[in-house]
Amino acid sequence: MTTTTATLDQHGHEADHAAHHTSLPIDNRKLAIWVFIGSECMFFATLISTFLVYAGQSLKGPFPKDIFEVPLVTAGTAVLLFSSFFVVMALDGAQKGDRKKLLTWLSLTVMCGVFFAGMQVYEFYHFYHLGLGYTTNLFSASFYTLTGFHGAHVVLGTLWLGTLLKDAIKGRIPPKKSLNLEMAALYWHFVDVVWIIIFPVVYLMQLRS
Amino acid sequence: MATTVLEPTRTASLARRSVIVDWLTTVDHKKIGIMYGAWAFIFFIIGGIEALIIRTQLARPEATLVSPDFYNQLFTMHGTTMIFLAVMPLSAMFFNFFVPLLIGARDVAFPRLNAMSLWVFVLGGLFLNASFLFGTAPNGGWFGYAPLSGRQYSPGPHMDFWVLGLQILGIASLAAGVNFFTTILNMRARGMTLMRMPMFVWTTLITQVLVLLSFPVITVALILLMADRLFGSGFFVTAMGGDPMLWQHLFWVFGHPEVYILILPAFGIISEILPVFSRKPLFGYSAMVFSSAFIAFLGFGVWSHHMFSTGMGPLADSFFSLATMLIAIPTGVKIFNWIGTIWGGSLQFKTPLYFALGFIAMFIMGGLSGVMHAVAPADLQQTDTYFVVAHFHYVLFGGSILALTAGAYYWWPKMFGKMLSERLGKLHFWTTMIGFNLTFFPMHFAGLLGMPRRVYTYPSGLGFDVYNMMATVGAFFLAGSILVFIWNVIVTWRSGERAPADPWNGATLEWTIPSPPPMWNFTDEPVVAGKDPVWTLKREAGTRTLPEPVAGDGRGIHMPGPSWWPLVVSIGILSFFVGFMFDKPWAFPFGPVTIVGFLLTTFGTFKWAYEAPDAHATNH
Numbered sequence: 001m002t003t004t005t006a007t008l009d010q011h012g013h014e015a016d017h018a019a020h021h022t023s024l025p026i027d028n029r030k031l032a033i034w035v036f037i038g039s040e041c042m043f044f045a046t047l048i049s050t051f052l053v054y055a056g057q058s059l060k061g062p063f064p065k066d067i068f069e070v071p072l073v074t075a076g077t078a079v080l081l082f083s084s085f086f087v088v089m090a091l092d093g094a095q096k097g098d099r100k101k102l103l104t105w106l107s108l109t110v111m112c113g114v115f116f117a118g119m120q121v122y123e124f125y126h127f128y129h130l131g132l133g134y135t136t137n138l139f140s141a142s143f144y145t146l147t148g149f150h151g152a153h154v155v156l157g158t159l160w161l162g163t164l165l166k167d168a169i170k171g172r173i174p175p176k177k178s179l180n181l182e183m184a185a186l187y188w189h190f191v192d193v194v195w196i197i198i199f200p201v202v203y204l205m206q207l208r209s
Numbered sequence: 210m211a212t213t214v215l216e217p218t219r220t221a222s223l224a225r226r227s228v229i230v231d232w233l234t235t236v237d238h239k240k241i242g243i244m245y246g247a248w249a250f251i252f253f254i255i256g257g258i259e260a261l262i263i264r265t266q267l268a269r270p271e272a273t274l275v276s277p278d279f280y281n282q283l284f285t286m287h288g289t290t291m292i293f294l295a296v297m298p299l300s301a302m303f304f305n306f307f308v309p310l311l312i313g314a315r316d317v318a319f320p321r322l323n324a325m326s327l328w329v330f331v332l333g334g335l336f337l338n339a340s341f342l343f344g345t346a347p348n349g350g351w352f353g354y355a356p357l358s359g360r361q362y363s364p365g366p367h368m369d370f371w372v373l374g375l376q377i378l379g380i381a382s383l384a385a386g387v388n389f390f391t392t393i394l395n396m397r398a399r400g401m402t403l404m405r406m407p408m409f410v411w412t413t414l415i416t417q418v419l420v421l422l423s424f425p426v427i428t429v430a431l432i433l434l435m436a437d438r439l440f441g442s443g444f445f446v447t448a449m450g451g452d453p454m455l456w457q458h459l460f461w462v463f464g465h466p467e468v469y470i471l472i473l474p475a476f477g478i479i480s481e482i483l484p485v486f487s488r489k490p491l492f493g494y495s496a497m498v499f500s501s502a503f504i505a506f507l508g509f510g511v512w513s514h515h516m517f518s519t520g521m522g523p524l525a526d527s528f529f530s531l532a533t534m535l536i537a538i539p540t541g542v543k544i545f546n547w548i549g550t551i552w553g554g555s556l557q558f559k560t561p562l563y564f565a566l567g568f569i570a571m572f573i574m575g576g577l578s579g580v581m582h583a584v585a586p587a588d589l590q591q592t593d594t595y596f597v598v599a600h601f602h603y604v605l606f607g608g609s610i611l612a613l614t615a616g617a618y619y620w621w622p623k624m625f626g627k628m629l630s631e632r633l634g635k636l637h638f639w640t641t642m643i644g645f646n647l648t649f650f651p652m653h654f655a656g657l658l659g660m661p662r663r664v665y666t667y668p669s670g671l672g673f674d675v676y677n678m679m680a681t682v683g684a685f686f687l688a689g690s691i692l693v694f695i696w697n698v699i700v701t702w703r704s705g706e707r708a709p710a711d712p713w714n715g716a717t718l719e720w721t722i723p724s725p726p727p728m729w730n731f732t733d734e735p736v737v738a739g740k741d742p743v744w745t746l747k748r749e750a751g752t753r754t755l756p757e758p759v760a761g762d763g764r765g766i767h768m769p770g771p772s773w774w775p776l777v778v779s780i781g782i783l784s785f786f787v788g789f790m791f792d793k794p795w796a797f798p799f800g801p802v803t804i805v806g807f808l809l810t811t812f813g814t815f816k817w818a819y820e821a822p823d824a825h826a827t828n829h
């Protein structure tokens with residue numbers, strides 16, 4: 001059993017060097033991304049635990065309730081959630097060879113990534129000017145570390161998707177290479193899922209503390 | 210296309226490349242494995258020399274051979290080196306060289322990622338040891354307990370080397386974890402179902418799961434400590450409300466699985482050797498598989514047994530006591546199965562079997578003192594004494610190192626095409642056993658008499674003197690046994706017997722191909738119909754030895770080509786982390802060296818990605 005059987009039938013054995021026998025019905029690279037995501041879960045679980053252990057333990061302000069801007073973050077959350085839908089549409093376009101669909105939805109996804117990263121940069125800048133530096137208190141250090149690492153993942157994912165958009169514009173993502181986009185999409189969904197945990201746990205639940 | 214086709218002309222042009230360029234750019238899992246072994250052995254010698262200086266200082270009471278501060282650096286670097294730079298990469302040598310051979314593959318799933326793991330490990334190890342050149346080696350213990358490891362109590366760059374060095378090494382382990390997990394699940398020969406895999410492949414797989422789930426935790430802990438030290442946050446600073454206990458929890462959530470990361474590969478090696486030298490299949494194969502998995506699972510639920518003395522309360526103490534004792538069950542299953550394997554077997558008393566039997570005896574002793582630690586009230590007496598030092602050297606040296614040595618004697622012929630001397634091998638074994646027990650057995654008594662760990666010296670008249678002198682004599686004896694091994698390698702390298710493909714009447718696939726194997730491993734992809742496939746082949750052929758295989762010229766076999774980018778990316782990663790030390794990052798978080806490292810990593814990653822968009826390693 002291989003995932004690439006269909007590809008082999010279409011393109012012939014010699015022509016497609018990417019096709020090879022795998023023990024499980026999943027491509028090596030896709031399996032590796034899943035494994036990597038599993039490892040990343042522990043990374044964010046540890047960061048979120050650290051934030052929760054120190055919630056309400058700060059000796060001086062500003063505290064979460066003093067500075068959180070829920071409408072802004074809600075907007076960012078919505079944009080990131082929609083981008084997960086957009087990347088699914090882009091992948092569908094890539095798999096069906098629908099160039100217009102691929103380019104449209106992938107561009108939208110990249111724009112969402114840029115918007116979210118921009119939202120976070122603005123938020124950090126805003127907090128800093130309200131007196132919340134990295135070393136101000138335990139809340140600030142654990143908040144900036146957690147959301148900062150999430151933001152770094154968003155930036156990395158945006159760069160990855162942006163690179164694929166460049167490839168797609170040059171016509172380098174034909175259906176048989178749609179896995180290149182599928183891997184980035186899996187990673188992007190993961191980054192999104194982490195935020196779905198961060199948004200209630202870090203923002204909504206801390207509003208009274 | 211992405212593929213490099215190894216036609217004879219291409220092979221010839223590869224041979225003309227300089228040897229150094231060849232080894233720097235190789236993506237061949239066998240060469241990478243050999244380099245892992247060579248570097249790990251160098252670091253092992255460095256860690257051994259540190260141990261000898263420690264033992265010389267402790268030989269007599271009130272000695273002043275080294276200063277207290279240098280002593281702190283020695284024991285910190287000895288522990289850090291032996292765990293992260295010796296035992297883990299020596300295991301990685303066997304993962305690299307033998308996992309693809311044991312599962313019948315031509316390489317790992319991601320050959321260039323594999324090369325990157327190697328170079329990140331080498332550069333990280335050199336970076337950690339470079340701290341000695343500045344006289345500022347890490348000095349806060351291998352577990353870096355906060356707040357001792359924080360800025361206030363460890364000023365200067367000592368612990369910065371440790372915090373940054375371990376983050377670099379973690380990247381190597383995580384990349385290798387993804388790579389070997391994928392390789393084992395996805396690149397097995399046709400017919401090799403999971404429950405037909407050799408035990409060493411199983412324990413490697415389980416070890417990678419432990420790495421993948423525990424290394425992210427220590428990575429976060431190190432990031433938090435780095436933020437405290439370099440940026441001035443207060444995660445572990447009590448004056449800012451921080452809690453040093455968080456460090457201990459995070460460290461041991463990683464640290465206890467790490468113990469099994471060190472010992473499970475050793476279990477696998479022993480499970481390969483005993484059947485071959487007993488002429489019997491492994492006893493209770495599936496029980497061995499499930500006990501390994503159960504040990505790994507429990508390994509995540511026992512971390513606080515390292516913290517009984519912190520006063521967690523009776524409920525937590527009881528839970529972690531019981532969970533720890535539970536681990537004795539699957540471990541006992543393994544030991545009884547090993548004994549069942551050799552029971553009634555036709556034992557071939559070669560050096561690998563000597564070391565494997567030595568492993569079982571020594572590991573049982575270390576395991577028993579381990580169960581003693583699980584009893585929380587007793588542990589309060591033993592913790593931070595030499596009793597603990599004795600215990601973990603029985604499991605780490607008597608366990609891991611003896612098993613890795615057994616593996617080295619077992620697989621040396623396959624790796625280098627030369628037989629090691631049996632006479633010197635047995636001398637190596639007996640000197641190791643005498644030196645090891647003379648060094649570490651007396652430490653049990655010194656510990657029970659109350660001698661604390663990590664002390665720079667001790668007064669006379671407390672009953673420690675004789676045990677310390679014994680341990681020091683033993684340590685030098687043990688160092689002598691390593692010299693015997695080195696002598697064995699040199700002598701047989703020059704004029705040793707050439708190894709046949711199957712010197713031990715082996716059961717697994719690596720013995721069907723020439724020694725050393727050709728670059729493409731298997732000229733014809735193997736098909737497997739059961740466990741111990743090579744024994745099945747021999748039985749069907751009615752012979753004890755298969756005809757000597759011919760390597761052939763590898764015509765038409767597709768192998769990935771060499772690449773510079775793994776090395777470039779590794780240098781970028783090193784530069785990224787080193788930059789945090791030299792740029793005064795508390796003035797501005799990212800200085801020029803860090804930015805250069807980031808750009809180099811990004812540039813290398815892009816070149817890497819576009820060098821071969823479809824990473825693949827097997828023929829089809």
